[in-house]
Amino acid sequence: xxxxxxxxLPLSSGTGTGLVTLxxxxxxxxxxxxxxxxxxxxxxxxxxxxxxHRVDVCGVCAGDGSSCDVVSGxxxxxVLTVGYHKILEIPSGARxxxxxxxxxxxxxxxxxxxxxxxxxxxxxxxDRPGVFFAxxxxxxxxxxxxxxxxxxESITAPGPTSQELHLYLIYQQPGPSVLYEYILPKENTLNSxxxxxxxIQPLAETQGLYDIEGQGYSLxxxxxxxxxxxxxxxSDPLSPTPNGxxxxxxxxxxxSYIWRRTGTTLCTATCGTGxxxxxxxxxxxxxxxxxxxxxxxxxxxxxxxxxxxxxxLCPAFWDVGExxxxxxxxxxxxxxxxxxxxxxLGNGSVSAVGPRHCRHLEQPETTSSCQLKICSEWQxxxxxxxxxxxxxxxxxxxxxxxxxxxxxxxxxxxCNMQMRPEDVQNCDMGPCSRSWFFTRWxxxxxAECGEGRRSRTVVCLLNHISSxxxxxxxxxxxxxxxxCDIGPCQHRLEWYTGPWGQCSSECGNGTQSRSVxxxxxxxxxxxxxxxxxxxxLPRPPDTQTCHLKRCGAKxxxxxxSACSRSCDTGYRVREVRCMTDDMTQSSGCDPxxxxxDREECNxxxxxxEIDAKCQDMYYNCNVVVQARLCVYxxxxxxxxxxCTRVGQREARLSGR
Numbered sequence: 095x096x097x098x099x100x101x102x103l104p105l106s107s108g109t110g111t112g113l114v115t116l117x118x119x120x121x122x123x124x125x126x127x128x129x130x131x132x133x134x135x136x137x138x139x140x141x142x143x144x145x146x147h148r149v150d151v152c153g154v155c156a157g158d159g160s161s162c163d164v165v166s167g168x169x170x171x172x173v174l175t176v177g178y179h180k181i182l183e184i185p186s187g188a189r190x191x192x193x194x195x196x197x198x199x200x201x202x203x204x205x206x207x208x209x210x211x212x213x214x215x216x217x218x219x220x221d222r223p224g225v226f227f228a229x230x231x232x233x234x235x236x237x238x239x240x241x242x243x244x245x246x247e248s249i250t251a252p253g254p255t256s257q258e259l260h261l262y263l264i265y266q267q268p269g270p271s272v273l274y275e276y277i278l279p280k281e282n283t284l285n286s287x288x289x290x291x292x293x294i295q296p297l298a299e300t301q302g303l304y305d306i307e308g309q310g311y312s313l314x315x316x317x318x319x320x321x322x323x324x325x326x327x328x329s330d331p332l333s334p335t336p337n338g339x340x341x342x343x344x345x346x347x348x349x350s351y352i353w354r355r356t357g358t359t360l361c362t363a364t365c366g367t368g369x370x371x372x373x374x375x376x377x378x379x380x381x382x383x384x385x386x387x388x389x390x391x392x393x394x395x396x397x398x399x400x401x402x403x404x405x406x407l408c409p410a411f412w413d414v415g416e417x418x419x420x421x422x423x424x425x426x427x428x429x430x431x432x433x434x435x436x437x438x439l440g441n442g443s444v445s446a447v448g449p450r451h452c453r454h455l456e457q458p459e460t461t462s463s464c465q466l467k468i469c470s471e472w473q474x475x476x477x478x479x480x481x482x483x484x485x486x487x488x489x490x491x492x493x494x495x496x497x498x499x500x501x502x503x504x505x506x507x508x509c510n511m512q513m514r515p516e517d518v519q520n521c522d523m524g525p526c527s528r529s530w531f532f533t534r535w536x537x538x539x540x541a542e543c544g545e546g547r548r549s550r551t552v553v554c555l556l557n558h559i560s561s562x563x564x565x566x567x568x569x570x571x572x573x574x575x576x577x578c579d580i581g582p583c584q585h586r587l588e589w590y591t592g593p594w595g596q597c598s599s600e601c602g603n604g605t606q607s608r609s610v611x612x613x614x615x616x617x618x619x620x621x622x623x624x625x626x627x628x629x630x631l632p633r634p635p636d637t638q639t640c641h642l643k644r645c646g647a648k649x650x651x652x653x654x655s656a657c658s659r660s661c662d663t664g665y666r667v668r669e670v671r672c673m674t675d676d677m678t679q680s681s682g683c684d685p686x687x688x689x690x691d692r693e694e695c696n697x698x699x700x701x702x703e704i705d706a707k708c709q710d711m712y713y714n715c716n717v718v719v720q721a722r723l724c725v726y727x728x729x730x731x732x733x734x735x736x737c738t739r740v741g742q743r744e745a746r747l748s749g750r
Contacts (some may be wrong), residue, residue, distance in 0.1 A: 147513040152277065153189065162189075166275035168364065178204060181272060182261040184228075187275040189253035193261060195246025196271040196364050197438065198238065200458075203247045203272070204262040214249065215264060230256030241415075244436070245442040248433065253277075268455060269409050270290060271364055274311055350379050352390045358403070365408035366438050372399040408438035410451040412457050424469035433460050470498040470508040472515055473565065485526035491518050530567050531555045535576060542582035543615070547575045586615040587627055591634050601645035604673055612635045644675050647682035651689050662746055663701035667692045690708075700746070708734035 149155055152162035169181040184191060188660040193203060205228075213228045214235050215221055233251045249261075253276070263270055293626045357604040362368035377383060377389035415432035422428075435452035436444045449457070475493040482488035496509035499514040506514070532552040541548035552574050554567035592609035599605075612628035614621045625633075650673050658664035672683035672689045712718075715733030723729040724737035 098463050114595055127510050132688055162277050162279050164277050168273050170271040174270050174574040177261045182274055184259040186257050187254045188278050191251040193249040194273045198246040200267040201270050206260045208258040217594055218482055221412040231260055237515050262684055352379055353390055355528055361403035362405055366402050367405045368403050410435050412452055412458050418465050420464040424467050427464050428461055430461050431463045433458050468499045469497050470504055471508055473497045479730045481521035481523050485523045487522050490521050528601040530572055532572050539578040539580055548578050550576050584617045588613055589628050589634055597642050599639035599642050602702045604640050605637055606640045610634055647672050647674050647680040649689055657695035657715050661696050661698055663697045664695050666695045711737045
């Protein structure tokens with residue numbers, strides 16, 4: 095019913111009033127014809143109860159996608175003045191808002207309300223990436239920070255917005271490029287007024303519209319057509335007929351509607367060669383007016399076509415890394431960062447290029463001065479202590495500490511070690527007199543029986559308390575030994591050792607030995623007796639290790655391997671290495687003294703083992719061998735000895 099009424103509506107083309115009247119009438123008729131849930135906009139994430147119907151791109155239950163438009167465009171300028179530049183006004187009610195900086199740069203995106211309240215990056219204060227709530231929706235602000243990232247900042251919001259939003263660019267680096275896109279209900283589009291341009295910079299240079307299927311159309315003028323602002327989405331033009339419910343073809347009459355190229359989608363890349371799809375629309379042949387697609391033959395719709403676009407090379411840019419830590423923990427220092435010239439490629443990747451490709455841009459600094467805090471300083475906190483000795487040369491000390499700028503004691507590393515005051519000095523208290531010092535006599539006699547000696551230690555030292563003249567200790571040295579006698583020796587057994595012999599090795603580790611005998615002391619005489627008589631006494635060792643000097647690097651060899659042949663000359667091998675005293679491999683050995691690592695062995699000839707039953711039955715078996723007849727069983731048996739010998743000889747030759 096509603097569709098039939100639509101076909102009978104008289105339309106007046108070319109006037110804005112007729113178009114508005116038509117859309118209002120369509121809205122009333124559709125509200126009567128569609129189900130109760132149809133035509134209602136649902137916020138993103140809310141699944142409407144459509145009773146099996148599909149939700150269209152506008153979020154309308156059982157809708158046909160005609161209640162909204164997708165507004166998109168790209169803002170780009172080569173050079174601007176440093177500061178805030180308004181590039182877009184987003185009307186109230188916008189949904190699925192997506193704002194993306196095409197290339198990472200030192201520029202920033204900013205967002206305000208129409209009343210001037212800052213939402214993101216306002217008043218020259220850069221916010222951290224995150225989630226913000228304003229204008230009745232949730233806005234997500236992202237800013238990639240990795241040096242390998244090539245994408246710039248972005249702001250997204252599901253909407254719908256409750257008030258108008260203004261998008262700004264904080265310009266700091268030439269060549270900004272910002273892509274924006276949002277969905278706007280048609281009633282908002284029709285009622286929206288053209289936004290006044292920024293007093294600093296005009297609005298975006300290029301803008302585009304998307305229809306419901308996502309196909310883009312290029313507007314002929316960035317400032318609007320026929321008084322319509324670029325943010326005001328144009329309705330699909332209609333070509334009604336004054337008589338009846340629409341155009342009707344009579345038999346034999348050619349169709350007045352054809353498929354014609356009317357535009358292209360947005361290019362997949364702003365530079366470096368992208369791809370875009372050609373858009374074909376159904377138009378009236380005479381006027382070229384775009385009409386609904388069902389008026390043309392779908393079988394004659396041209397095949398999908400794509401073409402190259404934006405083939406110019408992408409401008410190179412400086413990719414700036416993070417600053418390193420300051421080189422000094424206090425005082426003036428320096429910090430560094432990596433700055434690379436990169437150029438976007440057509441395949442979506444980014445390649446590092448030479449600095450000359452970025453010479454149109456000012457190269458960011460790679461080194462910067464830094465100072466984390468004021469350095470600490472040395473403080474002397476005590477006077478010199480008294481000298482450590484009463485006479486002669488001693489030392490005295492004082493307390494020196496490193497103190498920070500708050501007066502707290504810190505570690506010495508916080509101060510300049512080259513400027514540290516001395517905390518230890520020598521002191522000379524004058525010469526000291528000398529005297530003989532000695533210990534008391536030892537308690538034990540050197541002999542267990544018979545005559546022996548007791549000892550003491552005598553040394554000439556400085557006398558700190560004597561007032562004797564400084565004439566030294568003199569020649570009258572006190573005795574260090576005195577005789578002692580415990581009594582005569584009677585039948586006493588004792589181990590006696592001789593001197594150590596020579597070391598068994600001239601260098602490295604060796605052994606040396608000595609003689610150890612059991613002696614019997616009896617009435618002042620010594621008699622050698624059997625070692626078993628002294629078994630109750632600990633026996634001194636008769637061998638010990640010795641080390642005269644380091645050998646340095648020497649050749650070491652392993653045992654020879656088995657011979658490769660049991661007779662008739664084979665060979666055997668061994669491993670040869672040059673090693674130091676600590677058994678590590680070295681190259682310091684004399685190459686002329688390198689031991690052989692291969693030699694011949696078993697040079698005696700092989701004696702064939704002839705079976706007693708193996709005999710030559712003919713005197714001319716040598717002819718059989720020469721004629722090479724031993725391969726036959728008969729001759730091999732008749733001339734067994736000759737054929738066996740030749741077979742062994744051939745086997746030896748083939749084995750070499």
